[in-house]
Amino acid sequence: PEVSAMEVLESQDISYEDIGGLDNQIQDIIECVELPLIKPESFERVGVEPPKGVLLHGPPGTGKTMMAKAVAHRTDATFIRVVGSELVQKYIGEGSRLVREVFDMARKKAPSIIFIDELDAIAATRLSDTNGADREVQRTLMQLLAEMDGFENRGDIRIIAATNRVDILDPAIIRPGRFDRMVEVPMPDTESRSLILRIHSRGLSLALDVDFDKLATLTENTSGADLHALTTEAGMFAVRNDRDSVTMADFMAAIDKVLKPRQPQVNEHP
Ligand code: ATP
Numbered sequence: 001p002e003v004s005a006m007e008v009l010e011s012q013d014i015s016y017e018d019i020g021g022l023d024n025q026i027q028d029i030i031e032c033v034e035l036p037l038i039k040p041e042s043f044e045r046v047g048v049e050p051p052k053g054v055l056l057h058g059p060p061g062t063g064k065t066m067m068a069k070a071v072a073h074r075t076d077a078t079f080i081r082v083v084g085s086e087l088v089q090k091y092i093g094e095g096s097r098l099v100r101e102v103f104d105m106a107r108k109k110a111p112s113i114i115f116i117d118e119l120d121a122i123a124a125t126r127l128s129d130t131n132g133a134d135r136e137v138q139r140t141l142m143q144l145l146a147e148m149d150g151f152e153n154r155g156d157i158r159i160i161a162a163t164n165r166v167d168i169l170d171p172a173i174i175r176p177g178r179f180d181r182m183v184e185v186p187m188p189d190t191e192s193r194s195l196i197l198r199i200h201s202r203g204l205s206l207a208l209d210v211d212f213d214k215l216a217t218l219t220e221n222t223s224g225a226d227l228h229a230l231t232t233e234a235g236m237f238a239v240r241n242d243r244d245s246v247t248m249a250d251f252m253a254a255i256d257k258v259l260k261p262r263q264p265q266v267n268e269h270p
Contacts, residue, residue, distance in 0.1 A: 005091055005098050007081040008105060012073035019066050020199050020224065021192025028183045029054065029071050029160075036155035037075040037111050043155060051181040052148060053159040055119070055174065057166035058185035061225025064162040067185070068115040077158070078109035084121030088137050095122070095140030103147040103157075110156040116144075119161040123173045141170070148178050187223055190216045196224050200231040207247040215251055222259060230258050 016026050036043060036050035043050055056064040065081075072079035082102055087095045106112040122140045151157060161179055163169065173179055188196055194216035201210075219227065233254035238246040 005082055005086045005094075006102050006105065008109070009072075009079045009081070010109075011076075012069045012079055014066055014069040015073055016070050018199060019063050019070060020196035021188050022063055022067065022185060025056075025063075025067065025183050025185055026070075028181070029067055032181050033071045033113065033158045033160065034075055037077055037113075037158060040155035049153050050155055052151075052153050052177060053161060053179035054181045054183060055166070055179040056160060056162045056183050056185050058164070059187055059223060060164055061223035062185045062187060063224050064185050065115070065117065066224075068113060068160045068162070071158075071160075072113045072115075075111060075113075078106070078112040079115065080106055080109075080112055081115045081117065084116060084118035084123070088122055088140055093136065095136055096143035099140060099143040099147060103151065106157045107151075112157055114157065114159045116159070116161040119163045119173070119179075120165040120168055123163075123170050124165070124168045125170050141173070145172060145178065187221065188227075190220075193219050193222065193227060196227045197231060200228050201246075204231070204235055205245040207245045209248040210246065210251065211248060214248075215255075218252075218255055219259065226259065230254050233258050 019026065032051050032054045056067065058064065068081075069079060071077075080102055082098070087098050091098060102114060106114050122137055122144065124137075148159065159179075166182070174182065190213075194212045197212045197215055197219075201212075219230070222230070230251070231254075234246050234250040237250040237253050238244075241250075
């Protein structure tokens with residue numbers, strides 16, 4: 001059957017400048033993914049092999065997918081995205097075949113970046129009882145490991161995986177030669193939140209009273225994705241009130257609407 005759980009994109013419009021507050025993580029990605037793709041000879045000259053797989057781990061909505069897309073953009077690599085849970089749930093019985101197809105596609109369209117989101121859905125520590133669904137997950141994982149072990153590490157295919165649950169991963173997946181470079185992508189701190197708010201407000205017409213540093217202190221425990229939603233909502237308040245620009249009050253109202261219902265502690269430090 002013509003099922004496709006993979007998304008193949010030949011060009012990306014996200015760049016490193018669109019990502020707030022992950023400078024060290026971006027440096028890691030440049031070293032492990034970007035340089036092997038654009039300067040494989042530097043690695044050959046020195047005789048060092050770049051890591052085959054990079055594992056991005058951290059809470060949802062913190063920029064893991066963005067980083068993978070940004071490095072694809074920078075290197076002009078084909079970007080192939082698959083979602084772990086879809087491999088084993090959406091196309092039951094097709095998981096291992098899909099994994100094989102993803103690697104075939106990556107070879108055909110090289111240079112490429114394979115991005116596996118929700119890696120934990122296919123690479124969690126094995127459960128003791130193996131019902132049908134678990135066996136399917138295991139077969140899919142086995143295929144992934146076989147593909148990773150099998151492909152020649154020439155730098156023109158890079159594999160990035162992401163997970164929110166690094167704690168439950170099967171140790172086999174992080175062995176040397178597999179996802180042996182781990183990059184933690186944490187929730188943004190106050191300074192990063194201010195940067196992220198600025199990034200998402202770039203296209204907005206802003207009133208002079210908007211204070212991003214202040215907003216950053218009022219948005220503890222929020223991810224980049226939350227801050228994006230917040231910025232959009234602030235813009236919506238300005239539209240609803242038929243104003244030309246977005247004010248600090250619009251952002252405050254957006255905090256109440258978007259974050260408060262979920263996080264009662266958000267306005268602890270007004
Ligand atoms: P998940 O684990 O849920 O897949 P993720 O870590 O891959 O999440 P992304 O898809 O990269 O999260 O981020 C979702 C959206 O949140 C982005 O499209 C962007 O708008 C915003 N975002 C997240 N992190 C950042 C960041 N560090 N800087 C700017 N925007 C961010």
